[in-house]
Amino acid sequence: MVAEGKGVNKEGAKERISDSTSEFNSEDFFQKTYKESNVAEFFRRNLHMLGYAGPLKNLTTIVHEFVTNGLDACEEGNILPEIAVELESLGERDMVVSIQDNGTGIPESYIPKLLGKMLSGTKFHRYIQSRGQQGIGSVGAIMFAHITTGQPIKIITSTGNGTIVTAVMDIDVKKNEPIIYQMLKSKGKWRGTKIIAHYKDVLYQKSEQGVLEYLRRTAMANPHAKISLKEPDGNVIVFERSAKKIPPKPVEMQPHPLGISADDLRGLAINTEARKISTFLSTGLSRVSSGKAAEVEKLCSGLDFSADPKGMTHQQAERIVKAFKEVKFVSPSTEGLVPIGEERVEESLKNILKPNFYSVVTRAPSVFRGGIPFQVEVGLAYEGEAGRAVTIKEDGRTKSGKASEIMRFTNRVPLLFDAGGCAITTAVKSVEWKRYHITDFENSPITVIVNFISPHVPYTSAGKQALSEDEDIMAELRFALMDAGRKLKSHLAGVRREQMKQRRRDLFNKYIPEIARAVSKLSGTAEGTLKDKLQKLVSLRLKSKEFEEEEEAALEEDGQKGPEGDREKEEEEDE
């Protein structure tokens, strides 16, 4: 109960009642205006929150929703994914989109709600690294077909049991419930899901935020997937898999005691099958043995650990959570996390960006908010096809050039929108790239790839396009970027050194003939002999230790420390 004695300020009451509102009838007003709504209506009115904001973004969002579902369904069944996206133009901004996967398929009885009711699904409550998490996206994509064309969608799916189900269905937005128009079964040996839907207000464009780039990046982060796209003009683009092995399947985890609040603990207690608080703790949480549970019990003197966990009060949960913080637990299990892996990121980089230099870092798993495991991977690609092609204006003329490019991924899903509000962008921009021989980051031919994986990705909105700026996450992102930066630096330093030596060599060589001629005239020695001797001298000089040191100093100065340099150093040492 809240503190007492916080009653109404009676003194002010008289004054306040004396305005012009005696005619206002509250009952009447509420009767006329009160209404209940549902989550589908909410997102129907706030479509941009789901990623629908303009025809280009609309199409990318639709493809994104079904492709991530397809990849998740393959992962669930340990299947090498094969995703086929087909776009058929029916007119201006008018398109039939079909997306087929070879995943586990959807059992007949789950089709209606899974695709026709928001906040229903198989991932929402599971603590596992998956692409989809919220049970909103794919229903949103079906709703968007309904909104733009009023057409139902068609789903063909089979779990591989010999029966293929074809459903024609829609979502009743006013009720957030599915409407089934047709549900047919046929015999056939096939497994997977194909969704066919008709959209308006969609646009296919080969731009940075378009479908092709989305799929290209999806292929980069999922080198074991084969992804094809049939463009509206009939042209087919295939991203072949560069890795043939199925990556290990992410494992469903239990929450770690240091990652949960009192309210979380009560939420878990309500669903447990354990009959005692002690067994609930040791079976429902990660890293809590019965020994550790006993330690916690000791710290909560007076609290009966043989009581039914379902009856746990908030105060009791608070005491337990407080006790958690005093017990030493093993760090959260991270076996459930499956990074792309340095080797595969490398393959992807080489395969798709063909860079002259690159570096890849997969950091060790870490935790945020006390107990939610996550892991960061970074790839840096330099020159080759890395960087973003741009047009540069210089003295009134335009020429093509390269600018830096940031590719953001969460659980291997590319994020193409809302870059400005994303922790990954902030982290990349906060790094003092000069320290790693990238003197002008913005205008360098560099691609920075960041993949963030976690069973709970803290997105800033339901559109899942930006990572929230959590302190622990930010720190880890920066460490990963700096690690990769250091690796790249040694490559670049080698190149720079070579370039610098060559420049000096060229300079000396340019003057050797002149000097030889002059000295020859003075001394009478043959010009050719002098030239040879001078050239040998220069070569020796260029190899000498002294010279190397001069070069080092020049390079150091080049990658000079900015005002942030020291802070970064400190952070690295903190590590």
Next chain:
Amino acid sequence: MVAEGKGVNKEGAKERISDSTSEFNSEDFFQKTYKESNVAEFFRRNLHMLGYAGPLKNLTTIVHEFVTNGLDACEEGNILPEIAVELESLGERDMVVSIQDNGTGIPESYIPKLLGKMLSGTKFHRYIQSRGQQGIGSVGAIMFAHITTGQPIKIITSTGNGTIVTAVMDIDVKKNEPIIYQMLKSKGKWRGTKIIAHYKDVLYQKSEQGVLEYLRRTAMANPHAKISLKEPDGNVIVFERSAKKIPPKPVEMQPHPLGISADDLRGLAINTEARKISTFLSTGLSRVSSGKAAEVEKLCSGLDFSADPKGMTHQQAERIVKAFKEVKFVSPSTEGLVPIGEERVEESLKNILKPNFYSVVTRAPSVFRGGIPFQVEVGLAYEGEAGRAVTIKEDGRTKSGKASEIMRFTNRVPLLFDAGGCAITTAVKSVEWKRYHITDFENSPITVIVNFISPHVPYTSAGKQALSEDEDIMAELRFALMDAGRKLKSHLAGVRREQMKQRRRDLFNKYIPEIARAVSKLSGTAEGTLKDKLQKLVSLRLKSKEFEEEEEAALEEDGQKGPEGDREKEEEEDE
């Protein structure tokens, strides 16, 4: 129905089935993992989407939710608002928050759902400029009490009918339904609502994103409101009203035919009481007379306008919406929009920022997405208490200075978070401030105030902290800022001119005595006489037209055009 012939790719099927998934049992998997959820659970898991992300932001969000509700309740009843916020500290990050308004109060029977069920409310479906719109925020704030302390909240409310209702209640997150613990009635003449709730994980700090700044900005945008804050240390801060008149009440509008999609039209058709499509159009939409409805009918030949609107198909709705675009309608009514008004923004600026120079612009209403009315107001305050106090490091020493500050408002509600992803910030940063004599915008003592009003504010997320970057909105924001910039420029130009003259005058005056002395020695004329004559000469010179022109040229050069200058000029001309 979707296009036919998009069947399953049978050819690939055989190949694809041949992987290692024969053991995967889909039925089993779905049975184990499928679950339905609700909107409260969704936001419970994504609290940061509602604005809960760290103790400082948490407290500001809580205060924001109840204060905006209070202000809306006052507006609804034409009441001069008086809002009292009290923060009582119970320990570290542990606080009782109580917020009282003198609004219309809540009738007893509506209390439970209005405060204990998400997506219920009186504003969600109304097309009116109001602070709250989504029916999520205040229930979210009550849920946050539940999550952090497990405590129910207390509501004292009365519609002024002689009965005061005191309710103790909570939200059942698993069901998105209210739980009522107590509902007491007592007699008393009072009107308003007071909410008392106990929170943990909240922090009071006098920072840019804290409660005090939030209330200060609320007072600026609502000069007719009296707002008081009792800080946790017992200190009381009062923002007195600078305007005593109640602003006109925003009017509920009907949607304009150019602002709706086919799906919107069907949505309206389902709820209409009209029995014919023709009457539905002329009664359900703004600016559609029966004459205009007849014009639309002519353009939809073959479509029966005497048919029941409830039976309208998507294709029919599409034809009507297409026809709308060929008929000339009067622009959307904007009488429903209520800006703060130039005079009141001026009063607020002077009252709170005490600037040396300012300019205020309230633009004429405009529309986005074809038919949603909106309006932009901009205030620029320069020097005085304008700008953000910052510490500047220079040559190793620190000194205090000023940086520019952007205050964002939507429907008079201050937005303190997510500045980076907000259209207002983008618009402010896109303006070439040099053109308006602000040479270094980032480091100028300037406060930019922007208020965006509309019956439908396109927020980027449910946390309502950032405006979506719609093209029409961006253009209008820029125009408003440039208008205000031009006004400020003429002030600043005057000052600059004076400063420059004074500098020249000082320069001449410095040398006059010396020159007088020298000439006196040479010519024998009295030094005093010469000095007087020279001074007069200088004064005349400084007033001459030639000199003025020189000055103008110098000023022009100062406010030089950047590369964006020309583009901006073009845009202005486009207008």
